[in-house]
Amino acid sequence: MNDAVMIAMSGGVDSAVAAHLVASSHTAAGVTMEHLSYESEAMRLAAQTDIADAAAVCNVLGIPHYVADLREEFKQFVTDPFIAAYVAGETPNPCILCNQRIKFGALADFAAKKGYDRLATGHYARIERAENGRYLLRRAKDAEKDQTYVLYTLTQQMLTTTFFPLGELTKAEVRELAAQLQFSAAKKGDSQDICFIPDGDYAAFIGRKTGTTFPPGDFLSMDGRVLGRHRGIIHYTPGQRKGLGIALGKPAYVVSKSAEENTVVLGDNDDLFSRRLTVKNINLIPLESIATPMRLHAKARYKQAPAPARVEQTAPNELTVEFEEPQRAIAPGQALVLYDDDYVVGGGTIC
Numbered sequence: 276m277n278d279a280v281m282i283a284m285s286g287g288v289d290s291a292v293a294a295h296l297v298a299s300s301h302t303a304a305g306v307t308m309e310h311l312s313y314e315s316e317a318m319r320l321a322a323q324t325d326i327a328d329a330a331a332v333c334n335v336l337g338i339p340h341y342v343a344d345l346r347e348e349f350k351q352f353v354t355d356p357f358i359a360a361y362v363a364g365e366t367p368n369p370c371i372l373c374n375q376r377i378k379f380g381a382l383a384d385f386a387a388k389k390g391y392d393r394l395a396t397g398h399y400a401r402i403e404r405a406e407n408g409r410y411l412l413r414r415a416k417d418a419e420k421d422q423t424y425v426l427y428t429l430t431q432q433m434l435t436t437t438f439f440p441l442g443e444l445t446k447a448e449v450r451e452l453a454a455q456l457q458f459s460a461a462k463k464g465d466s467q468d469i470c471f472i473p474d475g476d477y478a479a480f481i482g483r484k485t486g487t488t489f490p491p492g493d494f495l496s497m498d499g500r501v502l503g504r505h506r507g508i509i510h511y512t513p514g515q516r517k518g519l520g521i522a523l524g525k526p527a528y529v530v531s532k533s534a535e536e537n538t539v540v541l542g543d544n545d546d547l548f549s550r551r552l553t554v555k556n557i558n559l560i561p562l563e564s565i566a567t568p569m570r571l572h573a574k575a576r577y578k579q580a581p582a583p584a585r586v587e588q589t590a591p592n593e594l595t596v597e598f599e600e601p602q603r604a605i606a607p608g609q610a611l612v613l614y615d616d617d618y619v620v621g622g623g624t625i626c
Contacts, residue, residue: 280393280438281306281386283378284332284340286325288460289397289441291332292449295456296440297395298336304391305333306341308382310349311471314480318473328460335458343385345377352376354471358481362489364534365608366512368425368577369469375428379437393436398422401442402434405561410434412560412619417445424577427612427622428558478509492537494521497530497546505539508532514547514604528604548601554594554611554623561620564588572614573598575605575625581614594623 279302284290286307297303307329313319326342333340353372360367383394399415400423410431415421429437441449453461472480482488489507496502503521505511510518515529519541530542552575559565565588572581573596583599596611605625612622 278302279304279391280395281341281389281391282395283308283382283397284329285397285466286328286460287397287463287466288450288453288458289399290329291397291458291460292444292453292456293395293397293440294332294336294338295452295458297438298338302391303336304339304341304389305329305336306343306382306386308343308345308349308377310345310353310377312346312350312354314471314473314483328463332458332460335456341385341389343382345381345385348381349373349377349471352380354484358484360608361477361481361509362485362487362534364508364532366606367608368610369471370425371428371610374425379429379433383433383436393438395438395440397441398426398439399441399446400426400439402437402439409561413442414614414617414619415439415441416443420446423614423619424574424610424612427560427610427619429560430558431560434560478507481509490537492539494519495538495540497540497542502541508534508537508539511539513606544603547604549605550601551595551597552605552611553589553626554596555592555626557588557592557594557621557623559621561615561618564591565594569615569620571620573611574614575602575609575611581612584613586613586620592623 280297281304282294282297284294284305284307294305307326311322330340353369356372357367357369386394399417399420401413403411403413405411412423414423450461468475489509491504491506494502494505511529511532513529527541528544528547530540530546532539568585568587571584571586573584574581585597587595589595607625609625610622611625613620
């Protein structure tokens with residue numbers, strides 16, 4: 276492996292500082308993905324601005340800047356599966372798919388073809404090597420910015436060739452360094468929501484892309500009584516309270532939904548809690564398999580705090596997880612990520 280590192284650059288402050296840190300000690304280049312099929316002129320202009328901002332940082336650093344056209348790959352591996360999962364009644368996390376198949380897949384391949392064996396990103400996470408030679412994924416120094424939840428799919432091969440320069444820094448330190456370097460990105464805000472749906476209207480996006488209208492169906496109570504009519508199953512996700520369009524005289528929450536039956540079950544907040552779940556499509560990092568049940572901490576949503584749980588591998592690609600305390604609004608399609616102290620043990624998709 277050579278010492279050349281390509282830095283994935285979004286045009287934001289994190290990747291700009293990552294590029295500075297890499298370029299100070301390695302042969303380096305920057306790369307910005309062109310991955311969106313623009314839904315509006317504003318999206319197109321924003322993407323062009325991000326590319327220009329990343330190129331400007333590379334110019335200051337004296338390193339090459341590339342643009343990788345990954346629009347077809349992004350559609351195939353991120354947006355199409357996102358749409359399919361929503362239509363099937365799940366609540367997917369496209370950022371995890373993007374990291375697995377695009378950033379550390381197609382983009383890493385692009386870097387390798389240009390002669391850069393390693394890929395760096397502005398993620399807040401750390402990579403270490405264990406005594407047995409396996410690579411480990413560790414939470415970032417800045418607990419508030421830690422992004423290991425969306426990185427649990429990284430394989431040993433991916434971890435071998437990945438570099439996270441910001442893992443030992445806090446966000447405040449990154450912004451301060453960017454200001455000292457006079458990077459224009461120092462004043463940019465953090466990205467929000469899903470990049471390909473900037474307005475957050477998932478249902479409208481899916482409708483446009485599929486050309487399909489999703490018919491109304493029944494709202495059901497926990498005991499199967501019809502409470503009213505919903506406006507299409509893709510408008511709802513477990514735990515949702517706002518925007519239901521139904522008045523029951525008390526707070527109501529989406530407990531579950533069935534794409535096959537086109538129904539949405541509503542209940543009280545207490546009905547959202549569950550203790551046991553199964554995950555599929557698993558990836559384990561410090562070990563090949565879980566031979567005997569383990570006591571770990573698990574989180575079923577990005578912003579959720581890890582909670583104590585018993586984890587058992589019940590099939591080659593399946594884990595059964597039982598929390599010590601019931602967890603709220605567990606949603607099929609979301610990721611469950613397992614931790615042993617600061618280290619990611621692995622994870623999978625909730626089914």
